[in-house]
Amino acid sequence: MSQAPAATLGAPQPPKEPAGRRGHGHPWLTLLAVALGVIMVMLDGTVVAIANPAIAADLGASIQELQWVTSGYLLALAVFLITAGKLGDLFGHKAVFMVGIAGFALTSLAIGLSSGVGWLIAFRVLQGLFGALLQPAALALLRTAFPAEKLNMAIGIWGAAIGVSSAAGPIVGGLLVEHVSWQSVFYINVPVGLIAFAVGIWVLKESKAGLLSRIDIPGVILLSGAMFCLIWAIIKAPEWGWADGATLGFFAGALVLTVLFVVWQMFAKEPLLPLGLFRSASLSIGTVLMVLVAFSMFGAMFFLTFFLQNVHGLSPLESGLRMMPMSAGMIVASPLAGFLIGKLGPKIPIAGGMLITATAMFLLSRLDIDAGYGQTALPFVLLAFGLSPVMVGATEIIVGNAAPELSGVAGGLQQSAMQVGGSLGTAVLGAVMASKVGDVLPGHFTALKLPAPPPEQIEAMKQPVSMGIAPITPQMNLPAPVAELITKAAHLSFMDGLHLAFTVSTVVAVVAAALGLIVKAGRKSEDAVQVHI
Numbered sequence: 001m002s003q004a005p006a007a008t009l010g011a012p013q014p015p016k017e018p019a020g021r022r023g024h025g026h027p028w029l030t031l032l033a034v035a036l037g038v039i040m041v042m043l044d045g046t047v048v049a050i051a052n053p054a055i056a057a058d059l060g061a062s063i064q065e066l067q068w069v070t071s072g073y074l075l076a077l078a079v080f081l082i083t084a085g086k087l088g089d090l091f092g093h094k095a096v097f098m099v100g101i102a103g104f105a106l107t108s109l110a111i112g113l114s115s116g117v118g119w120l121i122a123f124r125v126l127q128g129l130f131g132a133l134l135q136p137a138a139l140a141l142l143r144t145a146f147p148a149e150k151l152n153m154a155i156g157i158w159g160a161a162i163g164v165s166s167a168a169g170p171i172v173g174g175l176l177v178e179h180v181s182w183q184s185v186f187y188i189n190v191p192v193g194l195i196a197f198a199v200g201i202w203v204l205k206e207s208k209a210g211l212l213s214r215i216d217i218p219g220v221i222l223l224s225g226a227m228f229c230l231i232w233a234i235i236k237a238p239e240w241g242w243a244d245g246a247t248l249g250f251f252a253g254a255l256v257l258t259v260l261f262v263v264w265q266m267f268a269k270e271p272l273l274p275l276g277l278f279r280s281a282s283l284s285i286g287t288v289l290m291v292l293v294a295f296s297m298f299g300a301m302f303f304l305t306f307f308l309q310n311v312h313g314l315s316p317l318e319s320g321l322r323m324m325p326m327s328a329g330m331i332v333a334s335p336l337a338g339f340l341i342g343k344l345g346p347k348i349p350i351a352g353g354m355l356i357t358a359t360a361m362f363l364l365s366r367l368d369i370d371a372g373y374g375q376t377a378l379p380f381v382l383l384a385f386g387l388s389p390v391m392v393g394a395t396e397i398i399v400g401n402a403a404p405e406l407s408g409v410a411g412g413l414q415q416s417a418m419q420v421g422g423s424l425g426t427a428v429l430g431a432v433m434a435s436k437v438g439d440v441l442p443g444h445f446t447a448l449k450l451p452a453p454p455p456e457q458i459e460a461m462k463q464p465v466s467m468g469i470a471p472i473t474p475q476m477n478l479p480a481p482v483a484e485l486i487t488k489a490a491h492l493s494f495m496d497g498l499h500l501a502f503t504v505s506t507v508v509a510v511v512a513a514a515l516g517l518i519v520k521a522g523r524k525s526e527d528a529v530q531v532h533i
Contacts (some may be wrong), residue, residue, distance in 0.1 A: 010421070012327065029203040030141060033204055034141050040189055042169075044073075050320055055069065064463075068124075081413075090215070096133050105193025107130060110126075144205065172188075174315070273413065289397070291417045294417070296425065302430070309468075320420075325376075329380070341392055347517060350390050361505040367495070398413060399478065432500055437493045440493050441490070468490075
């Protein structure tokens, strides 16, 4: 059945923009404009990991609070991405993109000015909401600006820029934390945001859907509540106990809210996430695949900075440089992955990439306490070449297998799956780490001829030891040899927890590789790239 023109439905028309302005709507300048905004978001997603130890020392943050600095940001991104795409339909993708840039820069400034970890977490969540405005709008603007025959190239370059910026985060973070302050990690977004805003105002051409949309407010509330209950239960379980009533209550709340969300989506006139998307087995598997990839990557990498700085004794800059092989690898791996997927389809490159990722995670699970540059360089390079095919192939699997009229919603689903997976990975592996540390710490004490701490003391020690910090304060006035033995016991316990976390990530990557063999390429028709975000 044909659709009525937007004007007959009372939908607001796109704003008139000056015609003939130099560079206005130019495809490659549009790519530059949206890349500046999205790179800011992706860089911020990884640069904070290097700053975590400095934030903990300056603000007295616990490991659970540090997890929320990361998880709160990623979760806000995940929950709001699909809603953000619908806001683009209502108000125009350029308008939403510009609001996202301005809000992201302003919340970055507020984070840097925060004097307590509570305010920092709150502004990180708000920053994640503004970041979510940028990603669906950016893809919609690209699809509007580029002709069909050049769109894949543009998205490939855009994806490579995102991958490189994510990998460059540790180096940028190391430079800023070591030579300026942890606050500068966030302040840097202000000038970048100003440049992106100026370029966007001048270059971007407005685009919006022809039909007036509605925001599924109940759906947003239900999905947000379900994700909050789930992540909060996982993070607090090591402290409360997995069988504690509060833990089980939050898990039950997550389950109930998820069921209510699914039921609501079945009857909502314009659902937040149309359930018809999941009639495609490849799209459903691809979504699960994205969750597993992000779980393995973000969850495991969360603890590497603690290893490099608190256990291995490297400075923030040295930690960033230690991760440079992954950054350099991304520059080569991203375009290569795009080429291979274009020739072979997504199945083989994605499955092979996840096996390479599993190999990298296995090597990292074998790190010893004195691991040098050579022992970490190989797994970092393997991570770059393993993860790139999955990132580049995500559009092929999820968006390509969606119905044309739902391609934009599918794009939001893809990004949401990645952010949810990252949040879950950080939370679950954090719980695994804390549990393992509590189990092995008494044994390391007795093996070093130290008296085993009582259970209540072990419970208090788990938090600092899970960050690679020896549970020693100046007030203890311990003899130097005793302090060294306690530090060694703490570091050995941390390494046991790190090894288990990377082992779990290895298993997750192998499962993802198996799922990669089931998916199939999306449609190649021009209809498959229509924008209805």
